[in-house]
Amino acid sequence: MIPTNARAVFNPEGPFRPTTIERRDLKPHDVLIEIKYAGICHSDIHTARGDWGPVQYPLVPGHEIAGIVTRIGPEVTKYAVGDRVGVGCMVDSCGECDNCRKGEEQYCLNGKTDTYAAIDRYGQYTQGGYSTHIVVTEDFVVKIPDSMGLDVAAPLLCAGITTYSPLRHWGAAPGKRVAIVGLGGLGHMAVKLAHAMGAEVTVLSQTLRKKEDGLRLGADHYYATGDPETFKKLAGSFDLIVNTVSAEIDINAYLSLLALDGTLVNVGAPAEPLPVQVFSLIPHRRSFAGSMIGGIRETQEMLDFCAEHHIVPEIELVSADRIDEAWERVLASDVRYRFVIDIGTMEHE
Structure with missing residues (x-):
């Protein structure tokens, strides 16, 4: 030993x-x-x-x-x-x-x-x-x-691959509208990666406190979810939402932001259940999904991608x-x- x-x-x-x-x-x-x-x-x-x-x-x-x-x-x-x-x-x-x-x-x-x-x-x-x-x-x-x-x-090795994997799997690319919920350890990596993949990137955070950071990291837009008008203004706007927060949120409100065939992927893992109303999904053929890190091959791919695009946390x-x-x-x-x-x-x- x-x-x-x-x-x-x-x-x-x-x-x-x-x-x-x-x-x-x-x-x-x-x-x-x-x-x-x-x-x-x-x-x-x-x-x-x-x-x-x-x-x-x-x-x-x-x-x-x-x-x-x-x-x-x-x-x-x-x-x-x-x-x-x-x-x-x-x-x-x-x-x-x-x-x-x-x-x-x-x-x-x-x-x-x-x-x-x-x-x-x-x-x-x-x-x-x-x-x-x-x-x-x-x-x-x-x-x-x-x-x-x-x-x-x-x-x-966690924050990077945890966000890279769903962005790749659900096709973050030019022409895709991607929202990142939360601008913490995972969220800031998701912004950098989605931007490098060519997507139009929006940060959804509780306040505008980190707006300057978000835009510097590669976000095109930044909205405060503490403002009820945000959910009205952005209804049906996104092809992909990656939720990085590990706290309980109103998941149905965020599902309302998805466009037709859009997907909300949870990578944050709160201890509390997140109740989903089925009619948050049915009307626009929306999906609610989860993603866990990535395989070893994809993790190496992520490291090489980050090196190529000069992306670091x-x-x-x-x-x-x-x-x-x-x-x-x-x-x-x-x-x-x-x-x-x-x-x-x-x-x-």
């Missing part, structure tokens, strides 16, 4: 404390990654606080991981020591079901293995990227383009002793637009 410094929560209320966890010894197809940076995702908070069900403590969150390969198993062919790599929201799947064979491992019919808070094929409880090292099978590692900093690459670096503060600021929507932990600050704890 490989002793590893980490930051963990020991109960749903926190706080984070330094701890040591053990990573498995390398299997033939494993790589050992020295983590340099780990993004903070709202999902980390939901999971650690038990919003999505009970978890085992201590828990080390983190599924936006960027680092350097420091050791490889004897049968590894995809990576070499020194490679710049990333790990996202999953670290394994069955590899044999129809979905896995299609390259959609995130929808594994036998259940993907999450990067943290899951049981892996070896019977171990997975622990995430708020740590100095991680061991992952090579098939669930992606290569970070040389032109991209590891610090800004980290959030792409806007980040704020924090040290390991400021994770609790960062979490509170995420909950207060006080981040523009993604916190990233400098893992080097925990190496000597």
